[in-house]
Amino acid sequence: MPGAIYAEGLVKTFGDVRALDGVDLDVPEGTVLGLLGPNGAGKTTAVRCLTTLLRPDSGKAVVAGVDVLKNPDAVRRRVGLSGQFAAVDEYLTGRENLQMVGQLYQMKAKAAKVRAEELLEQFNLSDAADRTAKTYSGGMRRRLDLAAALVVSPPVMFMDEPTTGLDPRNRQQLWDVIKQLVSGGTTLLLTTQYLEEADHLAHDICVVDHGRVIARGTADQLKAQTGGERVEVVVHDREHMATASEVLRGFGKGETTVEEHTRKLTVPVTGGAKLLAEVIRELDTRGIEIDDIGLRRPTLDDVFLSLTGHLAEAKDEDISAADGTGRQRKKEAGK
Amino acid sequence: MSAASDAVQLTAPSNPVSQSVRDSLVVAKRNLIRMSRIPEMVIFGLIQPIMFVVLFSYVFGGSMQIGGSTSPTDYRNFLMAGIFAQTVTFATAGAGAGIADDMHKGLIDRFRSLPMARGAVLTGRTLADLVQTALTLLVLAVVALLVGWRVGSDGDTNAFKVLGAFGLLLLLGYAFTWIGALIGLSVRTPEAATSGGLIWLFPVTFISNAFVDSSNMTPWLRHIADWNPFSATVQACRVLFANPGQSTSEAWPMQHSVWASVIYSVLIIVLFRTLAVRKYRSATA
Numbered sequence: 001m002p003g004a005i006y007a008e009g010l011v012k013t014f015g016d017v018r019a020l021d022g023v024d025l026d027v028p029e030g031t032v033l034g035l036l037g038p039n040g041a042g043k044t045t046a047v048r049c050l051t052t053l054l055r056p057d058s059g060k061a062v063v064a065g066v067d068v069l070k071n072p073d074a075v076r077r078r079v080g081l082s083g084q085f086a087a088v089d090e091y092l093t094g095r096e097n098l099q100m101v102g103q104l105y106q107m108k109a110k111a112a113k114v115r116a117e118e119l120l121e122q123f124n125l126s127d128a129a130d131r132t133a134k135t136y137s138g139g140m141r142r143r144l145d146l147a148a149a150l151v152v153s154p155p156v157m158f159m160d161e162p163t164t165g166l167d168p169r170n171r172q173q174l175w176d177v178i179k180q181l182v183s184g185g186t187t188l189l190l191t192t193q194y195l196e197e198a199d200h201l202a203h204d205i206c207v208v209d210h211g212r213v214i215a216r217g218t219a220d221q222l223k224a225q226t227g228g229e230r231v232e233v234v235v236h237d238r239e240h241m242a243t244a245s246e247v248l249r250g251f252g253k254g255e256t257t258v259e260e261h262t263r264k265l266t267v268p269v270t271g272g273a274k275l276l277a278e279v280i281r282e283l284d285t286r287g288i289e290i291d292d293i294g295l296r297r298p299t300l301d302d303v304f305l306s307l308t309g310h311l312a313e314a315k316d317e318d319i320s321a322a323d324g325t326g327r328q329r330k331k332e333a334g335k
Numbered sequence: 336m337s338a339a340s341d342a343v344q345l346t347a348p349s350n351p352v353s354q355s356v357r358d359s360l361v362v363a364k365r366n367l368i369r370m371s372r373i374p375e376m377v378i379f380g381l382i383q384p385i386m387f388v389v390l391f392s393y394v395f396g397g398s399m400q401i402g403g404s405t406s407p408t409d410y411r412n413f414l415m416a417g418i419f420a421q422t423v424t425f426a427t428a429g430a431g432a433g434i435a436d437d438m439h440k441g442l443i444d445r446f447r448s449l450p451m452a453r454g455a456v457l458t459g460r461t462l463a464d465l466v467q468t469a470l471t472l473l474v475l476a477v478v479a480l481l482v483g484w485r486v487g488s489d490g491d492t493n494a495f496k497v498l499g500a501f502g503l504l505l506l507l508g509y510a511f512t513w514i515g516a517l518i519g520l521s522v523r524t525p526e527a528a529t530s531g532g533l534i535w536l537f538p539v540t541f542i543s544n545a546f547v548d549s550s551n552m553t554p555w556l557r558h559i560a561d562w563n564p565f566s567a568t569v570q571a572c573r574v575l576f577a578n579p580g581q582s583t584s585e586a587w588p589m590q591h592s593v594w595a596s597v598i599y600s601v602l603i604i605v606l607f608r609t610l611a612v613r614k615y616r617s618a619t620a
Contacts, residue, residue, distance in 0.1 A: 051448050053447055055617075077450040079448070081444075081448040083441050083444055087440065087442050087444055087445040088445075089369065089440075089442060090440075091368070091373060092368060092369070096368065100362075100364075100365050101445070101449065103357075103358075104446070104449045106354070106450060106451075132372065
């Protein structure tokens with residue numbers, strides 16, 4: 001049985017740019033899929049196709065058990081969408097925004113009012129409820145946007161780069177809200193260019209680039225694909241680097257990389273913490289003073305780099321805003 | 336999750352017409368709240384036509400010939416139907432800019448992801464603009480009375496006819512906001528929608544009977560003016576207000592101006608609403 005979000009062979013072209021080039025997705029009910037990729041990879045286009053905002057050129061999509069192409073209005077009743085930039089009316093108060101969305105979800109005016117109150121409370125916006133959204137901070141606007149997407153407690157949620165542009169504190173807050181939501185059984189598709197975010201929130205990750213899924217799996221599986229763990233040492237004294245390198249060669253399972261200017265040595269290992277302890281003892285015995293040492297497991301940055309040959313860094317916020325539209329430009333993220 | 340929201344997401348709306356009306360009113364209310372919080376927009380919308388009334392009345396007033404008379408009073412009585420009609424068409428720019436702004440800010444995406452009636456976002460906007468237009472007309476009529484405009488200055492009329500004239504003006508304004516809606520959905524920025532909503536209005540409102548007697552124009556220009564949908568409403572207002580300078584042209588819209596005004600406005604609404612709603616369905620920010 002297909003999952004709560006299912007897509008098969010989605011293709012969408014804008015002019016001669018293939019924004020989606022045959023994307024397959026399957027998100028089991030109650031889980032979180034992280035769609036990870038650089039700007040222009042096709043993440044937003046995928047979300048827009050799955051939420052009925054764009055019609056794919058070909059392919060099949062089923063969301064919450066409903067065929068997206070055949071019955072878009074039924075899909076709209078079952079999904080919540082929180083976009084890339086907070087889509088709230090800045091001249092309306094927080095309360096008015098939520099009431100309006102509730103009514104447009106076909107709730108009765110009174111029910112919409114009650115629900116708005118609940119959400120304002122839940123999203124810590126009660127104090128600001130009667131101020132226009134214009135006066136809200138970036139984090140508050142995101143929370144209001146997310147609240148608007150949750151008015152009918154939809155079983156399936158789409159969040160398109162929910163934390164782009166937020167400061168760390170607000171990002172952490174939003175993550176907590178998202179985790180709480182998922183623990184309540186909501187199925188979530190989340191796009192992000194923050195590898196840390198996907199690692200933190202998603203059960204499964206699809207890495208997309210140039211409109212294709214280039215890798216999928218759990219964060220751990222993807223990391224394992226990239227390679228095992230490494231020991232990283234930063235020595236205090238530049239003169240000790242040669243000796244330290246010799247020590248590491250004895251423990252390592254491969255070539256030692258040496259960065260002269262940072263006094264950092266890295267070597268692939270197997271054996272985990274036990275081995276790390278041995279390395280420390282040996283360095284100590286030889287009288288090598290160290291500033292830092294650690295067992296480093298590959299990050300999703302490493303995964304992305306090894307998969308695509310370039311880093312998944314945001315190069316241009318404006319492009320991400322235009323992603324999935326006629327204005328989309330093809331862009332190499334790693335130039 | 337409340338029981339109410341449960342029921343909402345699982346049942347399809349029973350009656351599409353009542354859903355459409357309800358959704359449109361929700362959106363109209365939203366736009367009216369917005370307008371009330373940006374009063375400077377409404378005020379600027381008022382200053383321009385008031386300026387036109389005063390400038391045209393006093394600057395052109397003495398030099399215009401209306402029905403063989405050069406009296407400033409006659410020109411003022413002639414002019415007001417034209418100014419009223421031009422003012423209602425300027426609502427086009429407001430509607431266009433508002434919708435372009437909603438696109439730009441991602442609100443159209445939000446609305447399109449909701450299970451609401453397809454035309455409601457645009458209908459709600461045009462209805463809110465209609466309210467604003469009515470308000471503007473009211474203020475303008477008071478100013479016109481202050482500078483000496485009088486209904487029944489060239490024949491008999493009654494309250495019913497005068498209200499009818501204002502009804503035609505509102506209908507024309509409403510029709511033009513649908514043109515604005517299409518412009519707003521077609522351009523990339525609110526600024527472009529404002530200028531794109533305005534420039535073409537100048538030839539439309541000036542190649543007409545609004546400010547001068549069209550019988551003095553060169554023949555080809557006069558034909559355009561006589562058949563201009565905008566002229567029909569101006570002529571109908573002059574007839575219903577019993578103001579001077581009514582066209583004696585043989586052209587059908589001038590001879591049957593009230594009917595022509597209604598038909599033109601309804602045609603514009605049907606055509607541009609269809610185009611705009613179609614455009615909305617595939618709109619992307």
